[in-house]
Amino acid sequence: MSVFEIFGFALRGVAANKLRSGLTVLGILIGVAAVILLVAVGNGSAKQVEDSLAALGTNTLTVQGGRGGDTGYRTDLTLDIVKALQDRESAPDVKSVSPVVSSSQTLTFGDASYDVNSVIGTYPSYFSASNSVVASGSGFTEEDVDQAARVVVLGPTTAEELFGTVDPVGQRIGIAGQIYSVIGVLAKKGSTGFNDPDDVAIAPLPAVQRSLTGYGPVSSITVEAVNADAVAAAKAEITAILNAKMHVADGASSTPYQIRDASQLLETRTATAETFTVLLGAVAGISLVVGGIGITNIMMVSVTERTREIGIRKALGAPRRVILTQFLIEATLLSLAGGGLGVAAALIGANFEIVGIKPVVMPDSVVLALGVCVAIGLFFGSYPASRAAGLRPIDALRYE
Amino acid sequence: MTAPGREQRPVLEVVDLVKTYGEGETAVHALAGVSLTVAPGDYVAIMGSSGSGKSTLMNILGCLDVPTSGTYRLDGVDVSELNESQLALVRNRRIGFVFQSFNLIARTSALANVELPLAYAGIKPAVRRERALAALDMVGLANRADHDPNQLSGGQQQRVAVARALVSQPALLLADEPTGNLDSRSTKDVLSILDGLNAQGRTIVLITHEDEVAAHAHRTIRLVDGLIVSDVRRRDIAPVEVPA
Known part of the structure; x- marks a missing residue:
């Protein structure tokens, strides 16, 4: 059958x-x-x-200066280093470099005052590197940086604490006795735990340096890689440039800087x-x-x-x-x-x-x-x- | 029981058949040593009350069950020595079985039911169909070939079952109380078909507890408690002559 x-x-x-x-x-x-x-x-x-998590910026690297290292040369993060990192040839996987200075300050508006977590002085590229989207108003420009314009973009938490229901854009606030114009408010990112990323005030680097922190070295440099897969390559390129700039010997056991690749987020x-x-x-x-x-x-x-x-x-x-x-x-x-x-x-x-x-x-x-x-x-x-x-x-x- | 002056191989020959259910003290002897020979062309009715062992005997004769001891020769072949697949072949080629409860396959047309044994025998669909239709015609149901069992009356179902049993031209037609579930009219129909088949030379063994049914047979065997107590041949009918 x-x-x-x-x-x-x-x-x-x-x-x-x-x-x-x-x-x-x-x-x-x-x-x-x-x-x-x-x-x-x-x-x-x-x-x-x-x-x-990707929205919080996983393709960014943060370079922080530190003490130590056996070089005997200057190891501060200077704008000179920022320029070196911006070099397309030696760092092809780097999309943008944003020097960052930050300090805790009290903001005032009329009678209201608010202790903001951090006032950040940086370049416009920081917005995209940190995935900060301007929800209303606008961010500042290269021109504002060149002119050390006293303009500031507030995080949503900061804006709400300081202004309540008033529209912050166009208002003038005081930061450590200096008057800044609020030109924009960031979109909400949401808390990731201990730090509220929405509690910030971001202003052009020279303005912050002039009025708040002085023209010393920057506290950190935020580097954005071209994409998430290029983070490792970008890190290697940055390491090479920093080692050259700071005269770190090959195979040195410690470096005068640290590069953090959003590792906590990745973890x-x-x-x-x-x-x-x-x-x-x-x-x-x-x-x-x-x-x-x-x-x-x-x-x-x-x-x-x-x-x-x-x-x-x-x-x-x-x-x-x-x-x-x-x-x-x-x-x-x-x-x-x-x-x-x-x-x-x-x-x-x-x-x-x-x-x-x-x-x-x-x-x-x-x-x-x-x-x-x-x-x-x-x-x-x-x-x-x-x-x-x-x-x-x-x-x-x-x-x- | 062979025709006078003629040596014939019996269709079935059982010797000292014993079937025991259970063990030890609770053992029940359904068959306690039955010996029986049936010649070709004979028409045998096995009678007995409920529990006399007649169904057990029938199932063993149909190769549906195996005896505890004793030998069973079917058409000269010792069935007790066959394996599973050889037994399937014997059931398919040499035995046609008609059950009391018809046992047609549900939701399958009468024709397909009748074709089934031929299909298992490996016969080609066209030939199969022709033979199945001829068998249905023989039981007078050619016009019901496409009906499913549940569209047929009990008598018609049993006739389909008879057609299925004889379609493979078996040496032996076994019927286990074929009229037990039928009204008197259908009983008559089925019995007349069986009589006709026997008249054509088919060997038939049927079980019944009704005397009217047994009266159709040429030979009546009575079982009591697993033993044959009488074996009577009707005087008016001579043993059937069958060409060897």
Whole structure:
């Protein structure tokens, strides 16, 4: 008896009970779709966290001066070093360089006063390097830097504390006795823990130096790499330039500067991603087990229910192999149909936002869910059939 | 029971058949040593009350069950020595079985049900269809070939089952209370089909507990408690002559 004919038997078997076949397909469909969608939702929320971390500026490096080092030369971070870092040739992976001076100051507006966390003096490129977006008004320009204009952009926390409901743009405030014009307010970034990144006042570097910090070395230099992948290359280039400028010997055990590559954020990101991976694994595992039990159940029931039919077929002289092949093909058809529809359902479902998260389908989860569900469907579709085919015909016929 | 002056190989020959269910003190001897020979073309009714072992005997004769001890020769072949796949072959080629509860495959047309033994025998679809239709015609149901079992009456279902049992031209037709679930009209239909088949030379063994049914047979065997207590041949009917 040819496999083709047995295939015909299997097709007739599937078509003979449309409700049972439909329920089996539905069971597998739900199992597969649930696993893929749950993993996609988890993956989507991990992506969301990653994106929000990226918004805080993960392609920036911060160079800080320090004491020590065995060079005997000047090791302060000077504007000369800033110029050297801006050199496209020796630092091709650097997008922008922003010197930063900062100090804690009290801001005054009319009778109100507010102790701002930090007044930052820098270049306009700092805005993009620190992912600071000007929400109203405007940022300052290179020209303002050249002219040491006394203009300031406030963080949203600072603006709210100082002005309340008044529109800050265009107002004049006092910083350590000097009058500054507020020309813009930054968009909210949200707190990342200890520091409120929204509690700042940003002004052109020379203005801050002239009125607040003096023309000494800058406290740090914020360097933006061309993209997240270039951070390591940019770091190497910066290290080379700084070593040359500060005459650090090759292989020196310590350097008079530190370069921090938003490592804390990266660590957080890694930790978050790891947590999510574990969580995803657990969710996917549980879904697979639950889906698998559902499939097992429906397959066992639908095949066990046909033990009598298997008995009749055996009584008519069906060889065991033919019965097994028929049920294996039936199980394969149902499993594949259910699995395929499940994948389709998951892919359609992934287009919608689920609990505020845009699901991102992982190809791995599709393969895993499909593989496990189809394997379970095949096993529990053919195992009871094989058991029934092994019975003596009279026992299978008497089976209730 | 062979025709006079003619050596014939019996269709079935059982010797000292024993079937025991359970073990030890609770053991039930469904068959306690049955010996029986049936010649080709014979028409045998096995009678007995419920629990007499007649169904057990039938299942063993149909190769659906195996005896605890004793030998069973079907068409000269010792069935007890066959393995699983050889037994499937025997059930397919040499035995046609009609059950009390019809046992048609649900949601499958009458034609497909009748074709089934031929399909398992590996016969080509076109030939299969032709033979199945001929078998259905023989039981008077050619016009119901496309009906599913649940669209047929009990008598029609049993006739389909008879068609299925004889479509593979078996040496032996076994019927386990074939009229047990039927009304008197359908009983008559089915029995007349069986009579016709026997008249064409088919060997038939049927189980019944109704005397009217047994009256159709040429030979009546009574079982009590797993033993044959009587084996009577109708006087008015001579043993059937069958070309060897």
